[in-house]
Amino acid sequence: MSLLSFHDVHALYGQARILNGVSFDIGAGERVALVGRNGVGKTTVVNTLCGVTRIERGHVAIRGKAMRDLQRYTAAQNGISVVLQGRGIITNLTVEENLLLGAATGRRGPWSLASVKQLFPILEERKASLGLALSGGQQQMLAIGRALMANPDLLILDEPSEGLAPVIVDELAELLVRLGNDGMGILLIEQSVGLIRRVAERFYVLSKGAVAASGPLADIGAEEFQQHIAI
Numbered sequence: 001m002s003l004l005s006f007h008d009v010h011a012l013y014g015q016a017r018i019l020n021g022v023s024f025d026i027g028a029g030e031r032v033a034l035v036g037r038n039g040v041g042k043t044t045v046v047n048t049l050c051g052v053t054r055i056e057r058g059h060v061a062i063r064g065k066a067m068r069d070l071q072r073y074t075a076a077q078n079g080i081s082v083v084l085q086g087r088g089i090i091t092n093l094t095v096e097e098n099l100l101l102g103a104a105t106g107r108r109g110p111w112s113l114a115s116v117k118q119l120f121p122i123l124e125e126r127k128a129s130l131g132l133a134l135s136g137g138q139q140q141m142l143a144i145g146r147a148l149m150a151n152p153d154l155l156i157l158d159e160p161s162e163g164l165a166p167v168i169v170d171e172l173a174e175l176l177v178r179l180g181n182d183g184m185g186i187l188l189i190e191q192s193v194g195l196i197r198r199v200a201e202r203f204y205v206l207s208k209g210a211v212a213a214s215g216p217l218a219d220i221g222a223e224e225f226q227q228h229i230a231i
């Protein structure tokens, strides 16, 4: 079943059209990478899902249903969690308060304060610390933990490896593969070829606001793939 699809989406910030007919599809338990050079519109895909842009043509569908009026909360209410670029930690709330924000939709499932802290024990150790006191790696764990608290069917991560030590990126890769194997869809927006290759089964390349190439990762050579995302 399709969890999230964009159908020929043209989207604008004000008068600036950034997406020029984006189409892609992610099914349950699929691990998909969305890649492209800096500034091609990858984050704008997330912003469009979250109702930040104006859709001029085309539509976004969640579980096959066209969403007419996308708002910031639409994705979360429909089982899609987003880990924003820059992590979006509320710095003047504690770690535990940040985590509880993720549970606001009330969706049931395997993820709770207890299971998230079991996955990331540092979040239990630092539960009373303010978000701003965490290191970059800890903030990323908090952002992912908060996204899991919503018990999503699809997890979208925008540049999650940014600023992380290689050992933490390795752990992140293992976690995302495991979540996918447990049935969660993963949409990974990334520049790190290593992380993409370890996590994703399929890819879409965005160029000039549209999908320029797509297919299984196994079918594309390392050099050709690198060219698509070279900065």
Ligand SMILES: Nc1ncnc2c1ncn2[C@@H]1O[C@H](COP(=O)(O)OP(=O)(O)OP(=O)(O)O)[C@@H](O)[C@H]1O
Pocket (backbone or CB within 6 Å): 013, 016, 018, 036, 037, 038, 039, 040, 041, 042, 043, 044, 045
């Ligand atoms: N709020 C905004 N208003 C107007 N233009 C914007 C806004 N946000 C982004 N843009 C522009 O939209 C284009 C696409 O930006 P976007 O952040 O989606 O790219 P990206 O592919 O995610 O890039 P990066 O890899 O650098 O994160 C850029 O030209 C950017 O300047």
